Amino acid sequence: MNAGSGSFYRLLPEEVDERVRLLGLPAYRARQLLEGAYRQLAGSWEEVTTLPLDLRRRLDAELPLRPPAEVRTASTPEADTVKALLRFADGTLVETVLMRYPPREGRGHPRATVCVSTQAGCAMGCVFCATGQMGFERNLRAEEIVAQVLHFARWLRPLGQHVTNVVFMGMGEPLANYAETLRAVRILTHPRAFGLAQRAVTISTVGVLSGIEKLAGEGLQVGLAISLHAPNDALRRQLVPTAAPGSVERLIAAARRYRERTGRRVTAEYVLIEGVNDSLGDAEELAHLLRGTDIHVNLIPLNPTAAGYRRPAPSRVSAFARALRRMGINCTVRREKGTEISAACGQLRTDAARSAVIPEPVATLPSTQR
Ligand code: SF4
Numbered sequence: 001m002n003a004g005s006g007s008f009y010r011l012l013p014e015e016v017d018e019r020v021r022l023l024g025l026p027a028y029r030a031r032q033l034l035e036g037a038y039r040q041l042a043g044s045w046e047e048v049t050t051l052p053l054d055l056r057r058r059l060d061a062e063l064p065l066r067p068p069a070e071v072r073t074a075s076t077p078e079a080d081t082v083k084a085l086l087r088f089a090d091g092t093l094v095e096t097v098l099m100r101y102p103p104r105e106g107r108g109h110p111r112a113t114v115c116v117s118t119q120a121g122c123a124m125g126c127v128f129c130a131t132g133q134m135g136f137e138r139n140l141r142a143e144e145i146v147a148q149v150l151h152f153a154r155w156l157r158p159l160g161q162h163v164t165n166v167v168f169m170g171m172g173e174p175l176a177n178y179a180e181t182l183r184a185v186r187i188l189t190h191p192r193a194f195g196l197a198q199r200a201v202t203i204s205t206v207g208v209l210s211g212i213e214k215l216a217g218e219g220l221q222v223g224l225a226i227s228l229h230a231p232n233d234a235l236r237r238q239l240v241p242t243a244a245p246g247s248v249e250r251l252i253a254a255a256r257r258y259r260e261r262t263g264r265r266v267t268a269e270y271v272l273i274e275g276v277n278d279s280l281g282d283a284e285e286l287a288h289l290l291r292g293t294d295i296h297v298n299l300i301p302l303n304p305t306a307a308g309y310r311r312p313a314p315s316r317v318s319a320f321a322r323a324l325r326r327m328g329i330n331c332t333v334r335r336e337k338g339t340e341i342s343a344a345c346g347q348l349r350t351d352a353a354r355s356a357v358i359p360e361p362v363a364t365l366p367s368t369q370r
Contacts, residue, residue: 008037008063009143009150010183013192019063025055031192033059038194041154043067067154068094068147084151088144092120092137094171096148098155112156113165116148118181119172124206124242126229128273130305131171140172142183149188166196169204169225175211182215185222198222204269206240207247212254216261224258225267225298226251230277231285239277248289255295266293271300272317274310283320287327297324297331 011019013034020030029051036048045051045059068086071093075082082098094117101111122129123136148170153163166188168174174181185201188194202223205211212224230236233248244250255266268290272278290297299321302311312320317333324331 006063007066007141007143007147008033008059009065009146009187010141011063012183012186013190023058023062029055034192037065038150041150041157043154066143066147067151068144070151082152082155086148086151088140088147092140092144094120094140094144094148096151096170098152100161109164110161111164112152112161113167114149114152114163115167115170116145116184117170117172118145118168118174118177118184122172123176124173124240126206126227126240128239128271128302128305128307128309130307133305133307139177139180142180142187145180145184146187146194149194153194163196165200165202167202167204167225169202173206173208174203175205175208175215178208178211178214182218185220189220189222199264202267207243207251209250209254212258216258221262221264223264223267224255224262225269226255227271228268228286229271231282231289235277235282239271239273252289252293252295256293259294265296267296267298269298269300271302272312272320273302274312274316276309278312278316278320280319280323283323284327287324287329290329291327294330297329298334299324299331300334 008016013030016033017027017030020027020033023029032048032050036042036045036051040048042048042065044065045056048056051059066089068088070084071087072085073082080100082100084096084098085093086096087093096117097115099113099115101113103110117140119139120137121134122131124132126132145168149163149166156162168181168185181203185198185203188196189198189201198221202225203215204225204227206227212226215222215224227240228236228248228251229239230248233243233246236248237243237245240247255268258264259266270277270286286297299317301314301317302309304311321331321333
């Protein structure tokens with residue numbers, strides 16, 4: 001019987017059980033397949049030697065693993081931020097970023113967060129974002145999102161480290177690709193698949209309100225981040241031209257409902273841009289807007305892009321944060337990671353396109369680290 005073809009990474013464990021049944025295989029093969037893909041991190045079934053050779057060949061043809069090709073990487077000297085430009089089978093290019101952090105207070109395990117893309121390009125058009133300037137190409141499929149995480153899981157393995165968190169903050173608007181994003185979340189957090197804790201996953205949205213409502217009702221414990229970037233509608237619509245009128249208030253209301261229904265505290269992302277949204281008056285207006293919520297503000301000094309916007313001076317960033325805290329708003333300033341490697345989303349791909357020819361796979365890391 002033909003079980004049909006497609007990527008294995010698309011399947012939830014229950015669907016793997018079903019495929020195994022359709023292939024006429026004993027039920028325990030499902031566990032072997034899931035372990036081969038998500039524990040062993042095999043790049044092809046050929047590597048999973050617990051399976052008979054003829055089955056490995058059949059699976060490679062009918063249910064392949066298909067990891068994307070690494071076209072280019074950029075890394076900080078300490079390899080605490082590594083960015084990969086990945087190419088899928090149809091030639092689509094996306095960026096995925098790994099951010100590594102030491103153990104908290106010197107205890108426990110080092111943490112490793114993978115920032116995945118959910119679309120090639122993006123239709124939201126945020127004026128300060130390299131991806132936004134590229135326009136929309138296509139939605140990624142769930143298996144392509146899962147494969148990005150596995151790419152860095154393989155990268156970390158020689159260091160004895162694991163992916164501890166996944167954030168949906170790369171190229172694209174995750175909630176505009178809702179079904180595929182959710183399927184990827186369910187595979188990444190399924191104990192029989194990648195097995196990440198739901199609380200270790202964060203979805204970031206620029207404001208698909210219906211998507212936030214739907215996500216709140218999924219019975220998941222994933223974190224939500226809303227990309228606010230401005231304390232009022234007029235400024236927000238300058239920065240996020242596709243935002244609907246009234247989006248600021250409606251986003252805050254949707255975040256409050258998400259908090260009520262899931263118990264998870266919501267984060268508001270605020271990209272600080274010099275002379276645009278970084279004044280003390282903006283901080284005051286933002287504090288007023290968020291008063292009475294427990295939304296946590298994450299201030300992100302802009303990674304400069306070609307659009308000509310600039311990052312505020314560190315003293316101005318600190319003053320903004322201090323002003324928010326004085327007015328009772330919890331906030332953190334995102335640690336600068338990867339500015340020197342074009343770590344803002346879309347930049348590596350834009351840089352590659354600018355150099356006209358996409359180079360063949362390059363490993364920029366010392367070989368001892370791979
Ligand atoms: S910031 Fe995010 S939502 Fe806005 S254009 Fe860039 S990728 Fe899209």
